[in-house]
Amino acid sequence: MVGADIVCNSTSNQYTTCTPRGRIVDELDATLLRLFSAEPRIGVLEASRRLGVARGTVQARLDKLSRAGVTAGWGPVLDPEALGYPVTAFLTLEIRQGSGHETIARHLSTIPEVLEAYTITGAGDMWCRVVARSNADLQRVIDAVLSDSGIVRSSTVIALDTQIRHRVLPLLDAAVARDHEPDASSPANRS
Structure with missing residues (x-):
């Protein structure tokens, strides 16, 4: 530990990690x-070999990032276009x-082509990204x-290209x- 606001951990000769408390x-x-x-x-073993840290360190870090919600998942990323849905559009509802909003969100979740929906500010109330097989x-x-x-x-706004x-x-x-x-707010950095 270094100071009250920074925590340092040595994981190997290559990595000494210092993280501001709360980060x-x-x-x-x-x-x-x-x-x-x-x-x-x-894989964890190959990652540990490449980074020069223990396998347990890699696993512990991955577990910590998962618990903290930094990693949202480890599954494959699917491409709607490759699945036959080349048209992307944005709907403002x-x-x-x-x-x-919850009632509408439940309705939208029953439509497979609705990929995401957000409550928004501005001209509309909700924004959705949808895909389709064609313009029709x-x-x-x-x-x-x-x-x-x-x-x-x-x-509706249709995306022309990504x-x-x-x-x-x-x-x-x-x-x-x-x-x-x-950190400009820390006592050591105040003039």
Whole structure:
């Protein structure tokens, strides 16, 4: 332990990890997450060999990241287009007063083509990402969404191309970099 606000652990000669108290991810965790993101089938033993740390350390870190909710899962990432759904659209839904977002969310969860839905601020009440087999099939999906009487109207935007796929690793890198910056609020950094 180094100071009251920073905890350091030596995991090997190569990695001494210092994490500000209350932070979840340190440099070893980030390196481990990058490795498993690049090669998800690598396995704990091979990861420990490549990183030069004990197998138990890798497993403990993975368990900690899972418990903390940093890793949301280890399953395969499916591509809707490869499954026969090449059209992606975004629906902004306006919900009838008193219908409730949870009721609408339950309805949307019964439609396989609805990939995600969020309660939002702004012009609408809820936003959905949907997929369809074709532009004509998109109308069927929209009709299924609108079949709930709690939805007043929808506006639709069709995605023409994907510029940046869903990603989180740059956010991980930014979080780790932020953790290495001096904390302006700490007494040692006040003038």
